[in-house]
Amino acid sequence: MKETSIRSTLEVYVCNFGKSCSKYGSPELADGLKKWAKEEYDGSIKVVRSGCLGQCDDAIAIACYPERKFLLGVRPEDVQEIKKGLLEALEKISSKA
Numbered sequence: 066m067k068e069t070s071i072r073s074t075l076e077v078y079v080c081n082f083g084k085s086c087s088k089y090g091s092p093e094l095a096d097g098l099k100k101w102a103k104e105e106y107d108g109s110i111k112v113v114r115s116g117c118l119g120q121c122d123d124a125i126a127i128a129c130y131p132e133r134k135f136l137l138g139v140r141p142e143d144v145q146e147i148k149k150g151l152l153e154a155l156e157k158i159s160s161k162a
Protein backbone atom coordinates (compact mmCIF):
# COMPACT_ATOMS: atom_id res chain seq x y z
CA MET A 66 0.00 0.00 0.00
CA LYS A 67 1.09 3.54 -0.73
CA GLU A 68 -0.19 6.96 0.40
CA THR A 69 0.09 10.28 -1.37
CA SER A 70 -1.56 13.73 -1.23
CA ILE A 71 -4.62 14.67 -3.27
CA ARG A 72 -3.78 17.69 -5.45
CA SER A 73 -7.28 18.97 -6.14
CA THR A 74 -8.98 21.55 -3.93
CA LEU A 75 -12.47 20.88 -5.32
CA GLU A 76 -13.86 17.59 -6.56
CA VAL A 77 -16.97 17.53 -8.69
CA TYR A 78 -18.79 14.27 -9.40
CA VAL A 79 -21.21 14.42 -12.33
CA CYS A 80 -23.52 11.42 -12.41
CA ASN A 81 -23.25 9.67 -15.74
CA PHE A 82 -25.48 6.75 -14.95
CA GLY A 83 -27.89 5.75 -17.66
CA LYS A 84 -30.96 5.39 -15.49
CA SER A 85 -31.70 9.11 -15.27
CA CYS A 86 -28.86 11.57 -15.56
CA SER A 87 -27.37 10.52 -18.88
CA LYS A 88 -30.79 10.89 -20.51
CA TYR A 89 -30.53 14.63 -19.83
CA GLY A 90 -27.02 14.98 -21.27
CA SER A 91 -24.79 14.47 -18.25
CA PRO A 92 -21.91 12.84 -20.22
CA GLU A 93 -21.55 15.90 -22.45
CA LEU A 94 -21.92 18.23 -19.45
CA ALA A 95 -19.24 16.30 -17.53
CA ASP A 96 -16.86 16.34 -20.50
CA GLY A 97 -17.31 20.10 -20.98
CA LEU A 98 -16.71 20.82 -17.31
CA LYS A 99 -13.76 18.45 -17.24
CA LYS A 100 -12.12 20.18 -20.23
CA TRP A 101 -12.72 23.64 -18.72
CA ALA A 102 -11.36 22.60 -15.32
CA LYS A 103 -8.27 21.00 -16.81
CA GLU A 104 -7.47 23.89 -19.16
CA GLU A 105 -8.21 26.72 -16.74
CA TYR A 106 -7.68 25.24 -13.29
CA ASP A 107 -5.46 22.21 -13.74
CA GLY A 108 -4.96 20.60 -10.41
CA SER A 109 -7.37 22.77 -8.42
CA ILE A 110 -10.70 21.49 -9.73
CA LYS A 111 -11.16 17.86 -10.58
CA VAL A 112 -14.28 16.81 -12.51
CA VAL A 113 -15.18 13.13 -12.51
CA ARG A 114 -17.86 11.20 -14.37
CA SER A 115 -19.46 9.23 -11.56
CA GLY A 116 -21.93 6.44 -11.15
CA CYS A 117 -25.37 6.95 -9.64
CA LEU A 118 -25.35 9.42 -6.75
CA GLY A 119 -28.69 8.22 -5.40
CA GLN A 120 -30.54 11.38 -6.51
CA CYS A 121 -32.17 9.94 -9.62
CA ASP A 122 -35.50 11.75 -9.22
CA ASP A 123 -33.63 15.04 -9.54
CA ALA A 124 -31.39 14.27 -12.49
CA ILE A 125 -28.87 15.56 -13.46
CA ALA A 126 -27.14 15.23 -10.10
CA ILE A 127 -23.73 16.69 -9.27
CA ALA A 128 -21.90 16.27 -5.95
CA CYS A 129 -19.30 18.84 -4.87
CA TYR A 130 -16.59 18.29 -2.27
CA PRO A 131 -15.35 19.45 0.18
CA GLU A 132 -18.59 21.45 0.42
CA ARG A 133 -20.59 18.21 0.55
CA LYS A 134 -23.24 19.84 -1.64
CA PHE A 135 -25.53 18.41 -4.31
CA LEU A 136 -26.60 20.35 -7.37
CA LEU A 137 -29.85 18.77 -8.52
CA GLY A 138 -32.07 19.11 -11.55
CA VAL A 139 -29.09 20.42 -13.49
CA ARG A 140 -29.40 20.93 -17.24
CA PRO A 141 -26.55 21.37 -19.72
CA GLU A 142 -27.56 25.00 -20.21
CA ASP A 143 -26.70 25.62 -16.51
CA VAL A 144 -22.99 25.18 -17.25
CA GLN A 145 -22.05 28.85 -16.79
CA GLU A 146 -23.82 29.00 -13.44
CA ILE A 147 -22.05 25.82 -12.34
CA LYS A 148 -18.65 27.23 -13.33
CA LYS A 149 -19.40 30.46 -11.45
CA GLY A 150 -20.35 28.50 -8.33
CA LEU A 151 -17.23 26.38 -8.54
CA LEU A 152 -14.99 29.42 -8.87
CA GLU A 153 -16.67 31.06 -5.89
CA ALA A 154 -16.15 27.88 -3.85
CA LEU A 155 -12.52 27.71 -4.95
CA GLU A 156 -11.90 31.33 -3.95
CA LYS A 157 -13.62 30.78 -0.59
CA ILE A 158 -11.49 27.73 0.19
CA SER A 159 -8.28 29.39 -1.06
CA SER A 160 -8.87 32.48 1.09
CA LYS A 161 -9.03 30.28 4.19
CA ALA A 162 -5.73 28.55 3.39
Ligand code: FES
Pocket residue numbers: 080081082083084085086087116117118119120121124125126
Ligand atom coordinates in the same frame (compact mmCIF):
# COMPACT_ATOMS: atom_id res chain seq x y z
S1 FES B 1 -28.85 8.18 -12.23
FE1 FES B 1 -27.91 10.06 -11.65
S2 FES B 1 -28.27 10.19 -9.51
FE2 FES B 1 -29.02 8.23 -10.06
